[in-house]
Amino acid sequence: MIEIKHVTKIYGGTTKAVDDIDITLPTGEIIGFIGPNGAGKTTTIKMITGVLAPDEGEILINGKNIVKEPLEAKREFGLVPDNADIFLRLKGIEYLNFIADIYQVDGAVRKKRIEQLSKTFEMESALQDKILSYSHGMRQKIVIMGVLITDPNVWILDEPLTGLDPQSAYSLKEMMREHASRGNTVFFSTHVLEVAERLCDKVAIINKGKIIYFGTLEDLKAAHSELNSLEDIFLEVISHA
Amino acid sequence: MRNYIALTKVLLKNSTGTLSDGKARKSWTVLIFILLAVCFIPLLVPLYKFYELMIQAYAPIQQSGSVLALSLYLSAFITFFFSLFMIPGVFYFSRDIQNLLYLPLKPATILASKFTVCLLYEYIFEAFLTIPAVYAFFTLGYGSPMFLIAFILVFLTLPILPLVYSSLITMLIMRFIPFFKDRDKFNLVSGFLGVIVGVGFSMFIQQLNFADVTQMTSMLMQGQNSLIAVFSYVFPNISYAALACIDGDILQLLIYLAMVLAALAIFLGFAKRLYFKGAIGISESKSSRKRFSEKALTKQSAKKSVIYSYMMKEIRLLVRTPIYFLNCVSIMFLMPIILLISFVSQGSLDLLSQIPSIPFSREWIFAMILIGCALGILYSNMNMISSTAISREGQNFNFMKYIPVSYIDQIKAKTLVGFLFSEIGILILLIPAAVLLKLPLLYGAIIIITSAAANLMGNLIGILIDIIHPKLVWEQEAAAVKQNINSMIPLLVGMALPVGMIFLMFKLDSDYWTMYSILILIIVIVLIPILYKAADKLAEKRFRTLQ
Numbered sequence: 001m002i003e004i005k006h007v008t009k010i011y012g013g014t015t016k017a018v019d020d021i022d023i024t025l026p027t028g029e030i031i032g033f034i035g036p037n038g039a040g041k042t043t044t045i046k047m048i049t050g051v052l053a054p055d056e057g058e059i060l061i062n063g064k065n066i067v068k069e070p071l072e073a074k075r076e077f078g079l080v081p082d083n084a085d086i087f088l089r090l091k092g093i094e095y096l097n098f099i100a101d102i103y104q105v106d107g108a109v110r111k112k113r114i115e116q117l118s119k120t121f122e123m124e125s126a127l128q129d130k131i132l133s134y135s136h137g138m139r140q141k142i143v144i145m146g147v148l149i150t151d152p153n154v155w156i157l158d159e160p161l162t163g164l165d166p167q168s169a170y171s172l173k174e175m176m177r178e179h180a181s182r183g184n185t186v187f188f189s190t191h192v193l194e195v196a197e198r199l200c201d202k203v204a205i206i207n208k209g210k211i212i213y214f215g216t217l218e219d220l221k222a223a224h225s226e227l228n229s230l231e232d233i234f235l236e237v238i239s240h241a
Numbered sequence: 242m243r244n245y246i247a248l249t250k251v252l253l254k255n256s257t258g259t260l261s262d263g264k265a266r267k268s269w270t271v272l273i274f275i276l277l278a279v280c281f282i283p284l285l286v287p288l289y290k291f292y293e294l295m296i297q298a299y300a301p302i303q304q305s306g307s308v309l310a311l312s313l314y315l316s317a318f319i320t321f322f323f324s325l326f327m328i329p330g331v332f333y334f335s336r337d338i339q340n341l342l343y344l345p346l347k348p349a350t351i352l353a354s355k356f357t358v359c360l361l362y363e364y365i366f367e368a369f370l371t372i373p374a375v376y377a378f379f380t381l382g383y384g385s386p387m388f389l390i391a392f393i394l395v396f397l398t399l400p401i402l403p404l405v406y407s408s409l410i411t412m413l414i415m416r417f418i419p420f421f422k423d424r425d426k427f428n429l430v431s432g433f434l435g436v437i438v439g440v441g442f443s444m445f446i447q448q449l450n451f452a453d454v455t456q457m458t459s460m461l462m463q464g465q466n467s468l469i470a471v472f473s474y475v476f477p478n479i480s481y482a483a484l485a486c487i488d489g490d491i492l493q494l495l496i497y498l499a500m501v502l503a504a505l506a507i508f509l510g511f512a513k514r515l516y517f518k519g520a521i522g523i524s525e526s527k528s529s530r531k532r533f534s535e536k537a538l539t540k541q542s543a544k545k546s547v548i549y550s551y552m553m554k555e556i557r558l559l560v561r562t563p564i565y566f567l568n569c570v571s572i573m574f575l576m577p578i579i580l581l582i583s584f585v586s587q588g589s590l591d592l593l594s595q596i597p598s599i600p601f602s603r604e605w606i607f608a609m610i611l612i613g614c615a616l617g618i619l620y621s622n623m624n625m626i627s628s629t630a631i632s633r634e635g636q637n638f639n640f641m642k643y644i645p646v647s648y649i650d651q652i653k654a655k656t657l658v659g660f661l662f663s664e665i666g667i668l669i670l671l672i673p674a675a676v677l678l679k680l681p682l683l684y685g686a687i688i689i690i691t692s693a694a695a696n697l698m699g700n701l702i703g704i705l706i707d708i709i710h711p712k713l714v715w716e717q718e719a720a721a722v723k724q725n726i727n728s729m730i731p732l733l734v735g736m737a738l739p740v741g742m743i744f745l746m747f748k749l750d751s752d753y754w755t756m757y758s759i760l761i762l763i764i765v766i767v768l769i770p771i772l773y774k775a776a777d778k779l780a781e782k783r784f785r786t787l788q
Binding site (some may be wrong): 046047049050051052054071072074077079081083085087088089090093094097098101102103104105106111113115122124125127128129130214223 | 557
């Protein structure tokens with residue numbers, strides 16, 4: 001569970017990138033984070049993961065405060081960042097083992113997970129090569145595998161489907177569903193409304209730093225029954241923010 | 242021309258941006274430059290004294306111009322040597338190449354812009370070597386307004402020829418030897434190439450200076466700064482530059498400038514024909530696409546400690562990134578090898594054998610403590626590993642913030658990597674030196690122990706500087722190490738301090754060596770925990786505001 005309590009982030013003393021966000025992302029659900037560019041999605045994710053400190057409010061991950069107990073809170077989640085170009089001169093296997101060492105994953109367990117994940121994402125023959133030689137999609141896959149190998153309780157994914165081939169995207173979506181169904185939290189940002197529609201139990205729509213809707217898509221559609229598509233509803237909602 | 246100016250501006254902005262947030266930048270930059278200037282002073286004074294002495298000695302035989310030529314030559318040689326390591330990275334292996342190749346830019350424009358950026362960075366080293374000489378000329382009354390004007394023009398254009406040399410060598414290699422297009426192989430071979438070029442060059446120069454004593458003497462007897470001609474073999478424009486300054490001779494200045502322009506024209510001509518063919522397809526790393534064997538996977542997947550794994554990650558990135566390998570790793574191992582080979586090649590081993598071995602006495606035991614401390618400080622700062630440890634993270638810096646590893650553990654791992662490479666470098670220097678100088682075993686042991694302490698201290702200072710002000714916004718890896726003020730400060734202090742320490746030791750009566758070396762060792766030992774605590778506290782504070 002992620003509890004975001006009245007969180008505000010101000011840049012340069014004046015610009016409110018995030019303005020008094022107060023939501024709780026429950027366990028057992030997939031929550032989509034939607035908003036136009038510059039709405040405050042990345043800033044919010046950075047605050048949840050401890051990259052940025054909130055100016056006001058607090059964030060708890062499974063009850064652990066990301067500012068006051070950073071190491072304990074960080075052990076609760078795995079992050080797929082928006083940029084998959086990370087440690088490009090490490091080999092795929094070296095990257096996975098490095099991440100597994102950081103999270104102190106047992107040798108036998110990680111071996112089993114590496115085998116499973118590399119099969120799922122069709123990366124068996126790429127793990128011996130440097131990440132530098134990977135395509136964009138393969139880089140995205142190795143970063144996702146890096147998170148899944150540690151099996152964290154909370155998954156935070158920033159645009160995780162970008163660059164993935166259809167088969168890997170399908171596998172990841174299935175894994176997200178399965179992870180949530182086991183009573184865990186999956187929180188991911190996306191620009192693709194269709195993905196949110198098909199995958200999410202709930203969506204949080206953010207614009208100009210404020211959460212303007214948090215709930216199920218069914219409720220959202222019911223509230224805007226006069227509009228035909230999710231795209232129209234989204235545009236309508238953010239235009240009134 | 243418009244493209245050239247626009248691109249140069251962009252490349253300069255990319256390589257000089259030192260902060261991720263735009264605030265406090267000006268005051269910080271001013272502070273850094275003041276600090277740099279202060280660091281320079283201990284190095285500049287002995288250099289100035291050396292030039293002053295040389296000018297006074299050579300003036301009666303009308304050879305004082307050779308002193309200026311010497312300083313210009315030294316500057317040109319150092320520019321050439323270091324640019325051999327820098328040019329391949331900047332021209333071919335930097336991250337921006339892939340973005341520049343598809344723009345409608347001529348190859349000569351791209352290279353001219355990159356060349357200009359390199360040129361601007363060379364001015365720092367050039368200023369260090371030439372300004373004390375010019376200052377000495379003026380204080381001794383040999384200066385004139387024309388001298389100054391000519392020198393300013395020479396100063397601005399002096400690094401061009403050595404940079405053209407290394408650019409041409411690089412372009413030819415990258416165009417005609419496909420082997421070098423693989424970055425990893427390039428790492429390995431360029432290290433050896435550096436040794437060969439460095440040693441070859443030093444041997445050539447030593448031959449020029451000492452091979453023909455008769456010719457040298459006759460040159461001296463001729464007066465009129467004829468010794469300057471000695472320097473014209475490798476960099477033919479330098480003698481004209483020196484004479485232009487000394488005599489205020491406009492014709493010599495024009496000849497010098499014409500030669501620089503000719504070199505530039507040759508460079509642009511080569512760039513036009515060779516650059517694209519050499520650069521295309523270079524950034525792709527080869528892949529084997531081999532599957533794992535069960536045994537290999539089990540072996541690689543064994544659980545390791547966080548610090549060990551983090552250190553291995555750092556070492557792999559340092560060794561596999563060409564720019565980091567050339568600037569932080571290979572440079573450590575090249576210096577002692579060059580020293581050793583040049584000793585052997587010049588028959589200096591005979592000379593060495595005639596040097597009385599260092600006596601085994603109480604004073605010298607304490608002198609070894611000081612020598613160890615000096616070596617530790619020099620080596621810990623020379624490789625720039627710790628002083629760029631945070632900067633090298635660049636856009637991956639956030640990774641340090643979201644993983645469940647404390648900042649101090651990450652800093653510990655990074656510092657230990659710097660320490661490890663520095664200590665290996667010290668051992669590579671120490672072992673042959675101990676054999677050649679017949680050092681007693683105890684002396685060697687003292688040097689190893691005390692150098693380790695000073696090495697740790699030096700690495701902690703380096704990382705502390707980088708924690709305070711890491712350069713995280715960069716496009717090409719060269720900017721994180723070569724064009725990073727954080728690495729320049731420890732580099733200069735790390736060179737000046739050991740020289741000063743040893744200089745002071747020989748100035749003191751040997752009765753005081755005990756007290757002096759113990760004092761230095763105590764300072765080193767006391768500073769280690771203080772710096773460690775400071776790194777811990779500062780990282781918590783600074784990293785909160787950085788992203």
